[in-house]
Amino acid sequence: MESETVVRALGALAQEHRLALFRLLVQAGPEGLAAGAIAEALGVPASSLSFHLAQLTNAGLIAQRRDGRSLIYSADYGAMTALLGFLMENCCSGAVCAPAVPCDTKDKTERTAA
Amino acid sequence: MESETVVRALGALAQEHRLALFRLLVQAGPEGLAAGAIAEALGVPASSLSFHLAQLTNAGLIAQRRDGRSLIYSADYGAMTALLGFLMENCCSGAVCAPAVPCDTKDKTERTAA
DNA sequence: AAATCATTTCGATGTTTGTCGAAATATCTG
DNA sequence: CAGATATTTCGACAAACATCGAAATGATTT
Numbered sequence: 327m328e329s330e331t332v333v334r335a336l337g338a339l340a341q342e343h344r345l346a347l348f349r350l351l352v353q354a355g356p357e358g359l360a361a362g363a364i365a366e367a368l369g370v371p372a373s374s375l376s377f378h379l380a381q382l383t384n385a386g387l388i389a390q391r392r393d394g395r396s397l398i399y400s401a402d403y404g405a406m407t408a409l410l411g412f413l414m415e416n417c418c419s420g421a422v423c424a425p426a427v428p429c430d431t432k433d434k435t436e437r438t439a440a
Numbered sequence: 441m442e443s444e445t446v447v448r449a450l451g452a453l454a455q456e457h458r459l460a461l462f463r464l465l466v467q468a469g470p471e472g473l474a475a476g477a478i479a480e481a482l483g484v485p486a487s488s489l490s491f492h493l494a495q496l497t498n499a500g501l502i503a504q505r506r507d508g509r510s511l512i513y514s515a516d517y518g519a520m521t522a523l524l525g526f527l528m529e530n531c532c533s534g535a536v537c538a539p540a541v542p543c544d545t546k547d548k549t550e551r552t553a554a
Numbered sequence: 555a556a557a558t559c560a561t562t563t564c565g566a567t568g569t570t571t572g573t574c575g576a577a578a579t580a581t582c583t584g
Numbered sequence: 585c586a587g588a589t590a591t592t593t594c595g596a597c598a599a600a601c602a603t604c605g606a607a608a609t610g611a612t613t614t
Contacts, residue, residue, distance in 0.1 A: 340451035407537045412601045423521045509581040
């Protein structure tokens with residue numbers, strides 16, 4: 327992962343509304359959520375939300391697809407995995423930073439590769 | 441970890457110079473590096489660097505200590521661990537985002553807790 | 555095609571960031 | 585204390601960011 331990509335991804339997440347937005351999409355799963363639903367959930371005016379959605383999209387963290395007149399946004403898990411991978415590899419002293427992530431995760435098979 | 445703290449940490453890392461700076465400090469280890477050495481390594485004028493050091497310090501990602509007339513900066517691994525922990529817990533769909541971090545790390549004892 | 559619904563784009567505006575030289579502060583040395 | 589060294593603070597300025605209503609675009613329904 328290029329460091330410029332990392333900077334953009336970090337920048338996209340470095341904002342209250344957008345962090346909440348991304349968390350919401352992650353929670354929503356691959357199905358995603360319509361822009362309107364997100365706006366309501368976050369209590370942000372439509373035009374403001376649109377700006378933030380664009381930032382996240384531009385950073386490659388979320389994907390957009392159309393369903394009827396709604397635009398559905400969903401988190402790009404691959405991008406997030408790549409970002410975390412970069413941080414753990416480059417911004418940690420070996421295993422020192424690795425948080426308490428249990429290694430006995432049941433299904434380690436499914437892993438949306440970057 | 442409060443989401444506001446996360447936003448500040450992400451914002452601090454979301455800049456080419458600062459990301460490079462933090463990586464440099466991580467690589468340097470607990471010993472840290474003097475501001476002057478960092479400025480030279482990054483090729484950034486002293487006053488600009490000072491600004492970036494302040495941002496990272498403010499975000500709690502690095503620590504400062506004085507040694508003679510030099511100010512030594514070092515990475516705060518605990519903060520980074522906390523940040524990664526937050527991201528993995530809140531911005532990932534369970535284990536989906538967990539990057540390929542080998543579970544057979546020799547010394548899983550030493551872990552600078554947040 | 556007209557009305558309607560969902561969302562984005564466009565202005566305008568205030569705030570924050572990034573940059574860097576010059577001046578100020580802190581520490582050591584003689 | 586005077587001089588040298590290491591770093592920060594100040595001031596000024598351009599660029600990017602965040603916000604939000606109003607207008608424009610895209611898609612559906614009748």
